[in-house]
Amino acid sequence: MFQQLGLIGCGLMGGSFALALKRAGLVKHVVGYSKSPSTTERARRAGVIDTAAESALLAVAGSDIVLLAVPVAATESTFKAIRHLVEPEVLIMDVGSTKRDVVDAARRVLKERISGFVPAHPIAGKEKAGVHHADADLYTGRQVILTPLPQTDALLLQKAADTWTAIGAQVIRMSPDSHDAALAAVSHLPHLLAFAFYNAVAKQPGGDEFLSLAGPGFRDFTRIAASDPTIWRDILLANREETLKQSMRFRHALEALEHVMRSGNAEALEDLIRSASEGRAAWQMNSPRPSAAPAVPPLR
Amino acid sequence: MFQQLGLIGCGLMGGSFALALKRAGLVKHVVGYSKSPSTTERARRAGVIDTAAESALLAVAGSDIVLLAVPVAATESTFKAIRHLVEPEVLIMDVGSTKRDVVDAARRVLKERISGFVPAHPIAGKEKAGVHHADADLYTGRQVILTPLPQTDALLLQKAADTWTAIGAQVIRMSPDSHDAALAAVSHLPHLLAFAFYNAVAKQPGGDEFLSLAGPGFRDFTRIAASDPTIWRDILLANREETLKQSMRFRHALEALEHVMRSGNAEALEDLIRSASEGRAAWQMNSPRPSAAPAVPPLR
Incomplete structure (x- = not known):
């Protein structure tokens, strides 16, 4: 049970975390800050946060848990804004989709105060951003990857894992580099391909006509x-x-x-399609990790 | 109202068409044939067809509407199997995802009997094949592209359009070549990319581990x-x-x-992503076709 959550970034990810903690009875009070005052105000009116803070630093003041839910490129400046109030007993997490750059920023800025920082990436989201899409169930049944550092405080790491577990997520522990390699394959690349594909279809002669048939x-x-x-x-x-x-x-x-396809080799084409088709048909989201996985056991 | 549907290929597409016609009261009797007798039998037991035929030709005998719902590569051999019973007053359609090759096969085999053939492609489907997934609603709200030939009988073409409309589909008329160009962009390419992507992720060291995090x-x-x-x-x-x-x-x-990405040009990267993101956010399935579309007006 936390006394106060300091939420920096009251968007979809941060707002959903606040709602989930409140619903689970894990926090008494939520103080929120967003770069845009209108976002902070909207979050307050929606009941996602209880009090609006006027700066990131003021959102940290008095909080025993802090969540940075800002775009990954804003992580370093956010650490700079709050570092004077970062205390060793305060659990600080982020929700960034990349971890190597976030960890590097934390090392540069927090230095010896880094022990309270537990880098986190909940594999959840929507294609629609903003606090009005915040959802107490966003993390339910989803995986959350924690990428602790050698300096990370073991008790706070356990507290972080317990918190995500309590709101219905499945906690996994990896190194920042393994995280970034894995997520490049299963998340960052498909986004890149989807952007490229949409542009290719839309920006050709007849593209609008084609899109109407999709x-x-x-x-x-x-x-x-x-x-x-x-x-x-x-x-x-970043990745x-x-x-x-x-x-x-x-x-x-x-x-x-x-x-x-070009050589008209039907058998080889069918084989290549079949390997994808059978693999994808057997794949299940959030299935147990393969037993031959490298040494990144679940935390608990 | 048809007396008898001759269904050649009792899979997902054909089975769903039969169910939809029955539900709409558009057909009295369905005679079905599949290459595999066990499929035909399964379709009969599931009530998708009323009578099992022992050959494609026997499914056509006595039918006033015939649907070829076979893989596109089997279209030509199917036409050969039925050509002796193809009469000018019988409406024959297919459901193939490509149209140029289907039309070429029809020309080669049916010759002067081609006037009753209305090439059709309903843009619908599931990633799960088979008659046990057949669904009377598969075509509801979907688009169906008809690609008639100069020789196509106008009355049968209208009958074809009326039939699809009556089971809830939206009928569009195009040339076979325009159809294949459009579908390559919005359907065939994304399938190719999805196969390639899945193979690339799965067939690398650590691929299983990566997939468990997706x-x-x-x-x-x-x-x-x-x-x-x-x-x-x-x-x-074929395409x-x-x-x-x-x-x-x-x-x-x-x-x-x-x-x-390589040059680190954040602004240009954001622009490219934004054009895809805004385009896709505004896109809607089955939206009205752009007014500047070429001369392929809806049939009715």
Whole structure:
């Protein structure tokens, strides 16, 4: 049970965390701050936060748990804004989709005060941003990856894991680099491909006509292309090396398919499609991790 | 009102058409044939067809409407099997996802008997095939593209349009070539990309681990990767020229994004993402066609 949550960034991710903590009875009071005062005010009126703070620093004052829910590129400046009130017993988490850059920023800014910071990435979201889409159930049944550092306080790390578990999430522990490599493959690359695909279709002669004929397959394939441009600009830049590596792998797989199409090799084409089709049909979201997984056991 | 539907291919598409016609009271009797006798039998037991025929030809005998719902590569052999019973007053349609190759096959086989053939492509489907997934609502609210030929009988064309309209679909008329160009962009290419993406992620070291971390964005983006391998082998081969053209466009769009990521040009990256994001957010399935569309007006 926390006395006060200091929420920095009252958008979809932060707002949903506040609502989930309140519903679970895990926090008495929520103080929120957003860069735009109108967002903070909207969050207060919606009951997502109880009190509006006038700065990030004031949101941290008196809080025993702090969540940074800002675009990843704003992480470093946010740490700078709050570092004077960062105390060793306060649990600080973020929700950024990349972890290596967030951890680097924390090291640079927080220095020896870094022990209370538990980097976190809940694998959840919507293509619609903003506090009016905040949802106490956003994290229910979802995975949350924690990427603690050697300096991370073990008790606060456990508290972080307990908190996510209590709001229905499944906690996984990884290194920041493993996190970024994995998420490049299963999240950042598909977003990049969806953006590229939508642009390619829309920006050609007859594109509008083509789009009017698109069906449910197209709808689902392109849903993530509607994601927030500034958030995804930051993610793709922060994790560009891993994402570009994955893009290269993807191009090779695409070229293999194109090659057998061009040569008319029906059997080889069917084999390539079948491996994808059977794999995807067997895949299940949030399924248990493979037993042969590297040494990144669940925290509890 | 038809006396008898001859259904050749009692799978998802054909079975759903039979169920929809029955529910709308548009047909008295359904005679079905599938290559595999067990499929035909399953369709009969499920009430999708009333009588099992022992050959495609026998399914056509006595029918005043015939639906070919076979993989596109089997279209030509099916026409050959039934051509001796193709009469000028019988409406024959297919449901193939490609139209140029289907029309070519019809021309080669049916010759002067082609006037009763109305090539059709309902833009509907599921990633799960088979008669046990047949659904009277599969075509409700979906678009159906008819690609008649100069020889097509005008009355039968109207009958075809009326039939699809009566089961809740929206009828559009295009040329076979325009159809194939449009569908390459909005359907065939995304399937190709989804197959390539799934293979790229799954077939790398740590791929299983990565897949266990994938969330709802990945789930929707890859749903079509689970599509039927033989059906999609045939579609990608039948429409390979247009699909490869679209794939080239896609690669250029991907390279544009990769280029600005590599150069760290945040503004240009945001612009490219924003054009996709705003376009996709504004897109709606089955929205009215743009007024500047070429001369392919709805049939009615």
